[in-house]
Amino acid sequence: MSNFSIGKLAESAGVAIDTVRYYERNGLLQPAGRLASGYRRYGEAELRRLRFIRRAKALGFSLEDIRTLLELSAERSVAKVKRVAQLKLADIEARIAELERVGAGLRKLIAACPGHGRAEACPILNALTDEELH
Amino acid sequence: MSNFSIGKLAESAGVAIDTVRYYERNGLLQPAGRLASGYRRYGEAELRRLRFIRRAKALGFSLEDIRTLLELSAERSVAKVKRVAQLKLADIEARIAELERVGAGLRKLIAACPGHGRAEACPILNALTDEELH
DNA sequence: CTAGAGTCTAGACCCAGGTCCAGAGTCAAG
DNA sequence: CTTGACTCTGGACCTGGGTCTAGACTCTAG
Structure with a gap:
């Protein structure tokens, strides 16, 4: 565990692969680490963050709101x-x-x-x- | 009365000119009659229809719904x-x-x-x- | 007659939140 | 090694309901 592909990440979080890349492009997820091949690699932290996003969306927050929440969460x-x-x-x-x-x-x-x-x-x-x- | 330009029609109904043309393109308004110049001409019937659309929107109907309502209204x-x-x-x-x-x-x-x-x-x-x- | 306001068209653009595509490269199982 | 599954990229496309633009033409008041 704690070292998985974008496919596994997406599946674990219950979102589509394209959505993960979309979130990265839009600043909701940090740019992922890469293998030599260019493949993204993820750890538990990213999975938690992605689930945070999914739950916040379920609570009615927009992606814009969620960007804010993630910042506030980081600065506690x-x-x-x-x-x-x-x-x-x-x-x-x-x-x-x-x-x-x-x-x-x-x-x-x-x-x-x-x-x-x-x-x-x-x-x-x-x-x-x-x-x-x- | 009963013979006015798209600008007057739009103003009377409280919508934008572009919206009138958009409704025509999308089948909510019949293609308007034209002057020799190509300018659209409208009568009271079109004004009533446009107001119908505006009110239906205020009641929460989508334009798709409204197309249906207009048909049903026509066939009573x-x-x-x-x-x-x-x-x-x-x-x-x-x-x-x-x-x-x-x-x-x-x-x-x-x-x-x-x-x-x-x-x-x-x-x-x-x-x-x-x-x-x- | 002239200036300014009005209108015409096709088509691009906007919002959010993705989704899909082609073409190329990579990874894992057998 | 081969095959099939996976991933990469940039960019196009989708929904709904409009809004805006450019460039050309027309209408109206004075």
Whole structure:
């Protein structure tokens, strides 16, 4: 262990090989060490870092956010990490609120639609056609 | 009224001129009538249609969805319109649920983070680094 | 008539986050 | 040694919903 190819790394972390190279190009992973042949070699540290990225993505962070988190993690800035997480949470909550708003509008229209009859009686079509919408 | 340029149409509907042409290219608007000069000319019907598109977008429909809605609207299929709306609502609700899940995870980590001290004591960093995350 | 505003087209470019490709070189098993 | 799997590179391509550009033409107010 602790000395494996990009294929093994990718498989262990559950991402595609191209993704690993993409992350390297974009500064999320340090440039990997190379064999004489030019093949990349990885150790446990890179695997941990790649898994960190995958988990952060699952928590809703963008790759840009994750670059920041990795820096903060390296400098062990707990306060800043917490702040970044709070901003991301606020962002997620805002997106939920917007979807709730839109969903509520749609739900109301659906409830009022008989589902048959004249198009003019369909509140959904009317909402899309009429002048006022919220 | 009922005979205006693309600029007037775009302004009346609250979209950009390029967007009007983009919609035409992508089948959301019928190819417009033309003057001898090649300039597009529009009437009230196109304005209504463009506003329909704008409102549907505000309700969370994709342009693909809207193409469908416009067809259904033309054939006055109230039942199908309602079905499309229900599918979209289900989609929105699923997105909300996913964001709720992610937000809850993040909120828990933030609440448990003291915001200072050793990096090892930061549950956010730990969650990103440790083996298990749901 | 002229200046300035409006419009035309095809096609490039933007965002994020990858994915895929060709052509060449390398590694490991048998 | 051979064969098949693996890896390398740079660059093109993808999604969705537009946005912008260049260069040419047209329309309108004064």
